[in-house]
Amino acid sequence: MNALPGIVPYVNEPFTDFSQPENIRAMEAALSKVKAELGREYPLYIGPNTIVTDAKITSINPGNVSEVIGYVSKADQALAEQAMQAALQTFETWKRVPAHERAGYLFKAAALMRERKHEFSALMILEAGKNYVEADVDTAEAIDFMEFYAREMIRLSETNERQPLVKIPGEDNKLTYIPLGVGIVIPPWNFPLAICVGMTTAAIVSGNTVLLKPASTTPVIAHKFVALMREVGLPDGVINFVPGSGAEVGDYLTTHPKTRFISFTGSKEVGLRINRLAAETAPGQIWIKRVVAEMGGKDGVIVDETADLDAAAAAIVASAFGFQGQKCSAGSRAIVVEQVYEQVVEKVLALTAALRVGLPEQNGQVGPVIDETSYNRILAYIEIGKQEGTLLAGGGKVDGNGYYIQPTVFGDVSGKARIMQEEIFGPVLTIAKAKDWQEAIAIYNDTEFGLTGSYFSTSEERIAAALELVHCGNLYINRKCTGALVGVHPFGGFNMSGTDSKAGGYDYLLLFTQAKLTSRKS
Known part of the structure; x- marks a missing residue:
């Protein structure tokens, strides 16, 4: 933004580097x-x-x-x-x-x-x-x-x-x-x-x-x-x-x-x-x-067979489980082209297994969900997911004097499944398989929401198509679908995601x- 008279130009507030002991x-x-x-x-x-x-x-x-x-x-x-x-x-x-x-x-x-x-x-x-x-x-x-x-x-x-x-x-x-x-x-x-x-x-x-x-x-x-x-x-x-x-x-x-x-x-x-x-x-x-x-939203990360799979898997896990999935921008869906589906799932599961659930004041990577109502609702959705897909990780409670739930991953989920359509607002990721990148976009768009999305590809032709066809308010290419910055990524979605x-x-x-x-x- 241009400087205004007497006003210092706008710069985003820097984040704290917690790798530094001080x-x-x-x-x-x-x-x-x-x-x-x-x-x-x-x-x-x-x-x-x-x-x-x-x-x-x-x-x-x-x-x-x-x-x-x-x-x-x-x-x-x-x-x-x-x-x-x-x-x-x-x-x-x-x-x-x-x-x-x-x-x-x-x-x-x-x-x-x-x-x-x-x-x-x-x-x-x-x-x-x-x-x-x-x-x-x-x-x-x-x-x-x-x-x-x-x-x-x-x-x-x-x-x-x-x-x-x-x-x-x-x-x-x-x-x-x-x-x-x-x-x-x-x-x-x-x-x-x-x-x-x-x-x-x-x-x-x-x-x-x-x-x-x-x-x-x-x-x-x-x-x-x-x-x-x-x-x-x-x-x-x-x-x-x-x-x-x-x-x-x-x-x-x-x-x-x-x-x-x-x-x-x-x-x-x-x-x-x-x-x-x-x-x-x-x-x-x-x-x-x-x-x-x-x-709110039912946001997703699309991955085609040309993508950097390590980067895509890292973005899927960060988008799904950051703040226990309690973000309207959370990537609660991953839609992966079948040619690389097994590879992406393997990488996602390895990263998910490494997440540490713990007390927030002790800086656990995954903390509690917000209250008992949310806790019970999310656990109920996990039970629904066990009927709609293959449970690949998590699926239950975590011990502690709080509302802790395991980071949970379901695979082989139909795009029409409830856990692919309804906002869960918790640490639950559903993964669907698409025959090609066009079907992956169609599965992504098949929701009443339209807030954030990510598309991972190295094909400029496909990226150009995705920029036009993926229907959401904030679309990110080759990065996670959470983390909008003020002034950089104006934030708001389509359809039932709001105004x-x-x-x-x-x-x-x-x-x-x-x-x-x-x-x-x-």
Whole structure:
């Protein structure tokens, strides 16, 4: 991105190199500090008020379920309405704050988060079950989102390059981007800092105020982010922190007549429900609500017979089992041309067997899944898989005081099988055989989702065809299908994967603004 006046050019936040002993020691020190703070109570933030409720969300460590991360106050409908009124009132002043000033809060917050990077990561290791690398990448992405969206808001406010207007004599015409109003931000638990930060800061830097309803399994890391924004001086009421039940608070706010937009990341089922509720016009509502949704995927890695098989196998395993497969971009399917099928399966199984399952704070490569509900659902899918394919690896629980499941691989799976069609969101990989590369692409496309995909080949002709034919929002050639970088790989998918909102891209802020044309005779 080009430099803006007075603004350093954007560069992605570097990842921590944990092969260096001093970085391991720094993370261990951060873990010790965070563990000393476990079990605290965390309030709601509504306008200028800090509110403690009797009802609490109890956040536990999925890797050690005896350990309570914290007790987070829980909003009800009355408090949600109070937060809505605070957001509405604050919007009237916040929307008039110049874009440079709004962006300044994000720059300050990014700088502070960078200073405390390991502390944020350590909290995610304990609350979300991420290992050191996965947590570090999550925090780096949160910093990236704040830096990127701050710069993008300044650019949108200062130039007409987004929509260059045709000039005519006698008129001065200008297109500006103004905020929408009050939005509901509902982030997921799997990227409890990065996506929470990205969704929230994109909305507020655009001039909106928000009600942030974090995931109930990871509310403490969301609270830590909101506390950081308060620390840098963000005005009261710009972010209102209202953890609560989706059925009670989520539905109430989604259907509220003053809600202008809902920004959601999560499951297809919940996303479709939000979209349906938002489409109904409530009494007193004077706009069509905007829904920005990222709803998951059934992503895959395609391998043809010309591919580098070692690289393909490594990408399959990394895509399938990174963060226990709990990524909407996870490569839960591998589709391999039959000519090299056995070779790829052998390499995948060798790499899978080498994965170490362990406690996240001890930096196990594969940690727990997020909670008991997910644990039971994934184990049920594994039983389905035993009927639909050949169990090649894993297939069961792992001992430990947490929700640990073996990295599991099924082979010889039909493209129509449930485990090839339905999002499992766990450490389960299904491998299908295709007669040729064209059939492999057809099997890949035979899904209701369309988020990420990878195609491994050395044939430029086939790669060119794949670039056109593989139907997903983010397609990668000869690399894994996870690991999108802010500003580098704008992220969002097709079909039931959501609204193709392209988080971390140059058009993302447009989803939180509306274009206003002004014309004046000169």
